[in-house]
Amino acid sequence: MTQKIKVAVSGACGKMGQAVINAVLQENDLELVSAIDVMNVGQQTGGVTIEESLEKALLSKQIDVIIDFTNPELVFKHTKLILEKGARPVIGTTGLTESQIEELKKLSQEKGFGCLIAPNFALGAVLMMMFAQQASKYLSNAEIIEFHHNKKKDAPSGTAIKTAQLMTQERAKFSQDNCLEIETIQGSRGGVTESNIHIHSVRLPGFVAHQEVIFGAPGQALTIRHDSFDRISFMPGVILSIRHIMKNNDFVYGLENIL
Numbered sequence: 001m002t003q004k005i006k007v008a009v010s011g012a013c014g015k016m017g018q019a020v021i022n023a024v025l026q027e028n029d030l031e032l033v034s035a036i037d038v039m040n041v042g043q044q045t046g047g048v049t050i051e052e053s054l055e056k057a058l059l060s061k062q063i064d065v066i067i068d069f070t071n072p073e074l075v076f077k078h079t080k081l082i083l084e085k086g087a088r089p090v091i092g093t094t095g096l097t098e099s100q101i102e103e104l105k106k107l108s109q110e111k112g113f114g115c116l117i118a119p120n121f122a123l124g125a126v127l128m129m130m131f132a133q134q135a136s137k138y139l140s141n142a143e144i145i146e147f148h149h150n151k152k153k154d155a156p157s158g159t160a161i162k163t164a165q166l167m168t169q170e171r172a173k174f175s176q177d178n179c180l181e182i183e184t185i186q187g188s189r190g191g192v193t194e195s196n197i198h199i200h201s202v203r204l205p206g207f208v209a210h211q212e213v214i215f216g217a218p219g220q221a222l223t224i225r226h227d228s229f230d231r232i233s234f235m236p237g238v239i240l241s242i243r244h245i246m247k248n249n250d251f252v253y254g255l256e257n258i259l
Ligand SMILES: NC(=O)c1ccc[n+]([C@@H]2O[C@H](COP(=O)([O-])OP(=O)(O)OC[C@H]3O[C@@H](n4cnc5c(N)ncnc54)[C@H](O)[C@@H]3O)[C@@H](O)[C@H]2O)c1
Pocket: 010, 011, 012, 013, 014, 015, 016, 017, 036, 037, 038, 039, 052, 054, 069, 070, 071, 072, 074, 091, 092, 093, 094, 095, 118, 119, 120, 121, 122, 152, 209, 234
C-alpha cells in the first residue's frame, strides 16, 4: 500500500483551518498528523491535539505538507520556517508581497522542496481571473471590486492583486483616456496598481469572498463575477495542491498553474 501524505494544518481553529481539517479527513490518501493554533491549545480537533508552536510541530513530527491559513503578519515567517525545516508549504494566507514571494521561490528551489501559494483556491475564482486576463487583450478600461467579510485583515485581497497581475501580462496600462480626476473624499477611486487598474475593497458582515472585474467600452460593459458563498468552495483546490506539491516538488504561485 502507498504511504499516506502526512498533513498538518496551521491556523487550525480558524474559519479556513476548520474547513481544511474536515476536507483532509475525507481523503483516503491524506493523514492529518498535526493541528497548530494559538487558540484552544491542548484541545482536540480532527482527532489530533492542537499545539501552539509550528516550529515544535515541525521538529517533533514527520510532516510532508503544512497548509497555512493564519494571517498576513505571520505568513512569510511561517512559509520560510516550513521550507527551512524540510516540509512543503501549501499557503492560502494572503498578504505576501511580490518581493517576499520571490524570496520564498529562491528558498524553495535551494532546498529542493515544493511550495504552493494560492491567493484563491476556488476553481471558479481562478477561471474569473483567467477570463479577465483574456478580456484584457481586447478591452482597455477596467476596474476591480472585491467584497469580503469584515474580519479580513489585508486589503486589497490577494485575489484582486493576482487578477491585476494577470491582466497586466496582457496590457501594460489600463484606462488611459480618463479625464483628470479630483477626489473630494480621499480614497474614493480606490487603490491603483502600476498598470492603472483601480481596486475597490468592500468589507461587510455576511460576505465570504466575491469579486467583480468590470470592463467598460463605449456603449457597453463586461462584468466577470465570482462568488464564494461557502468555504467548501476552496477545498478541492487545497486537496489538489497537497497532491501536486508532493509529486512535483516545484514552486507554484497561483492555482491556475496546476489545473
Ligand atoms: N487562498 C484562499 O483561497 C483563501 C480563502 C479564504 C481565506 N484566505 C485567507 O486565509 C487567511 C485565514 O483566513 P480565515 O478566515 O480562516 O481567518 P481566521 O481569523 O478565521 O483564522 C486564522 C487562525 O489563525 C490562528 N493563528 C493566529 N496566530 C497563529 C500562530 N502563530 N500559529 C498558528 N495559528 C495562528 C488564529 O488563532 C485563527 O484560528 C486569511 O489571510 C484569508 O485572507 C485565503
